[in-house]
Amino acid sequence: MRKERRSCLDRPVLALFAAVALLVVCCAATAALAAPPGFDPEAKVLNIFTPLRLKLTAEYSQEHYGTYTADLKQPKMIVLHYTAFHTFDDSYKFFLPPYLDTEERADISSGGLVNVSAHYLVDRDGTIYQLASEDVICRHVIGFNYTAIGIENVGDGADDLTPAQARANAALVNRIVKRHPSIEYLIGHQQYQNSNLPHFKLYLEKDRSYQFTPKQDPGFIFLKRVRKLLRESYGIVLKN
Known part of the structure; x- marks a missing residue:
C-alpha cells in the first residue's frame, strides 16, 4: 500500500521535472535561433571588427569600389578559401590585427591598410567560427569584396582540408543562402579572376x-x- 501511494505521489513530481526540462530545452533552442542579425546561430562568434577596422574597411571600399562604407548589402556570391596555416590558432592570429602585415603580404600592400579577413573560419574538425557579421565587408577577394561573403578553412594546402570541413561548409552555405536569397554564385578563390565564369560580371x-x-x-x-x-x-545549386 505504501509503495502504491509513493508511486502515485511521485507522478506529479516527475511530470513537473519533465515540464521544467522541456522548458529548458525550448529556451535553449529559442536562444540559439535568436542570433543577432548578420550572425549565424550555429557559429561561435569571435568578432574581429573593431571601430578601427571598420574605418579602414570603409577607406578600402572608397579606394576600390568608389563608396566610403563598410556595409555589405545584398551579397551576390560566396567565396571558399583555405588559410595556408595548419592550425586554427595560427589562422586566427593572422586575421586578428586590423592592419595588414605589409611584409607578409607585400603582394597586396599597395591596395590598402586594412588586414585580410573573412566572415567565417572553419576549423579542421568542422567547428565554425564567425569573425565578422554578414553585413560587413571583409577583404578576402580582389574585385569582389563589396558583394562577397568569405569562408576560410584552416589548412596549409588543398590536401590538408578535411571531410568535416566540407560538410560544415555545405551546411553553412545552405544557411547563408537562406538568409540572403540574393546570392547566386559559389566559387573557390582559385576561380575569382576567370573572366569566362558567370560570377565575373560582378x-x-x-x-x-x-x-x-x-x-x-x-x-x-x-x-x-x-x-x-x-x-x-540541401537541394542547392549555385553558379560559379
Whole structure:
C-alpha cells in the first residue's frame, strides 16, 4: 500500500521535472535561433571588427569600389578559401590585427591598410567560427569584396582540408543562402579572376593598378565536394 501511494505521489513530481526540462530545452533552442542579425546561430562568434577596422574597411571600399562604407548589402556570391596555416590558432592570429602585415603580404600592400579577413573560419574538425557579421565587408577577394561573403578553412594546402570541413561548409552555405536569397554564385578563390565564369560580371575595381594575385585555394576537389553536398543534402545549386 505504501509503495502504491509513493508511486502515485511521485507522478506529479516527475511530470513537473519533465515540464521544467522541456522548458529548458525550448529556451535553449529559442536562444540559439535568436542570433543577432548578420550572425549565424550555429557559429561561435569571435568578432574581429573593431571601430578601427571598420574605418579602414570603409577607406578600402572608397579606394576600390568608389563608396566610403563598410556595409555589405545584398551579397551576390560566396567565396571558399583555405588559410595556408595548419592550425586554427595560427589562422586566427593572422586575421586578428586590423592592419595588414605589409611584409607578409607585400603582394597586396599597395591596395590598402586594412588586414585580410573573412566572415567565417572553419576549423579542421568542422567547428565554425564567425569573425565578422554578414553585413560587413571583409577583404578576402580582389574585385569582389563589396558583394562577397568569405569562408576560410584552416589548412596549409588543398590536401590538408578535411571531410568535416566540407560538410560544415555545405551546411553553412545552405544557411547563408537562406538568409540572403540574393546570392547566386559559389566559387573557390582559385576561380575569382576567370573572366569566362558567370560570377565575373560582378567584378569591380576602381584602382586599375591593383592587380590580381594568383590563387589555388581551396582546390577543385574540395570545391566539388562542397557542391555535391549542397546539391544532395540541401537541394542547392549555385553558379560559379
